[in-house]
Amino acid sequence: MLTTTTKVLEPGELDDALAVLDRxxxxxxxxxxxxxxxxxxxxxxxGEMWGWYENGRLESLCYAGANxxxxxxxxxxxxxxxxxxxxQGRRCSSIVGPAAPTAELWSLLEPSWGPAREVRAHQPLMVTTRPAAEVAPDPYVRRIRKDEMDLIMPACVAMFTEEVGISPLAGDGGLLYQxxxxxxxxxxxxxxxxENGRVVFKAEIGAATxxxxQIQGVWVAPEYRGKGLSETGMAAVLRYALADVAPIVSLYVNDFNTAxxxxxxxxxxxxxxxxxxxLF
Incomplete structure (x- = not known):
């Protein structure tokens, strides 16, 4: 007889959780x-990590925090x-994950949590394990130093506002985002x-194991778009990622962003x- 249960994981279940994540x-x-x-x-x-168990074995997880x-x-x-x-009621600002289970999760939650501010139903997940072969990395793309927060923040705020539709400075004045x-x-x-004391291309390596x-936050200053900076810039960030962070590099992108x-x-x-x- 199959028995199932759902509960918040405890610190002693870390190895079991990592085994699921590693799949x-x-x-x-x-x-x-x-x-x-x-x-x-x-x-x-x-946030909490919820676990779903079949016959006492941890099979699935759900991270319940800001996302x-x-x-x-x-x-x-x-x-x-x-x-x-x-x-529990909605405490998150978004639901994010692989499309099929996320769509099912949202269909079950929408009657009580809806409407959402925006639903992006299909965001292609893209992966590579090799440096760019056909695009030369931009030699001017470099790591941002700790003393350059004032330089990078305006570009980060512009990217977030353009991508998400609201400013990351709302609410707490941007403390968490900063x-x-x-x-x-x-x-x-x-x-x-x-260039000339201003960021014209930027990206981060966000999640890293x-x-x-995962590369995130890719942004080109509006007046520099259409000049290939996103390609050469991404080739440069990809080179850093493969050399210094992990053997697999991924990102996900809105399906409507064909460029x-x-x-x-x-x-x-x-x-x-x-x-x-x-997005809520």
């Missing part, structure tokens, strides 16, 4: 990176996670091309799946 190191990079740094303590993790993220979630696990999330940018700069994972990392998808393909990224994002 798909690319799709699970965001959650895996947080768990590897913070463990399962909710205060350090920035709600299903991990290796079976249909039965998705239903269990949705019920737990519905009872802390995240500073964390990436401090880790040596923030990159930019600077020993097996895979970005084409640029990433020219750099060598291939589509291997899709994510979905529900």
């Amino acid at each position: 798909d190191p690319v799709a699970n990079a965001f959650v895996a990176a947080r768990v590897q740094v913070a463990g399962l303590d909710p205060w350090r993790l920035g 709600l993220v299903p991990v290796c979630a079976t249909p039965d696990a998705v239903r269990a996670f949705a019920e737990r999330a519905r009872r 802390a995240r940018v500073a964390e990436l700069v401090g880790a040596g994972r923030s990159f930019a091309r600077v 020993l097996r895979a990392c 970005a998808r084409a640029a990433y393909r020219r750099v060598g990224f291939e589509e291997v799946g899709a994510f979905m994002s529900v």
Whole structure:
């Protein structure tokens, strides 16, 4: 007889959680990176890790923090996670994850959590394991130094506002967002091309584990668009990522951003799946 249960994981279940995360190191990079740094303590993790068990064996996870993220979630696990999330009430600013389980999770939560501010149902997940073969890396793209926060922040705010539709400075005045940018700069994972004291291209290596990392926050200053900076800049960041961070580099992109998808393909990224994002 099959027995199932859902509960918040305890710190002693870290190895079991990592084993689930390791099943798909690319799709699970965001959650895996947080768990590897913070463990399962909710205060350090920035949220709870829910587990779904079959006959006492941990099969699926759901990270419940600022984002709600299903991990290796079976249909039965998705239903269990949705019920737990519905009872708890919405505490997240987005639901993000592989497209199929995220779509099912949202279909179950929308009656009580909806409407969303925006639903991005298909965001291609792209991956590469090799440096760009056809695009020369921009030699002027470099790591941002810790003393250059004032230089990089305006570009980060512009990118976030353009991508998400709201300013990251709303609410707490940008304290949390600035802390995240500073964390990436401090880790040596923030990159930019600077001209005349201004960032004209930038990107970060966001989530990073020993097996895979994820490039995020790609942005070109509006007046510099259409000049190939995103391609040469991405080739440069890709080179850093492969040399210093992980053997697999991924990103996900909005399906309607055809120019970005084409640029990433020219750099060598291939589509291997899709994510979905529900923004509140």
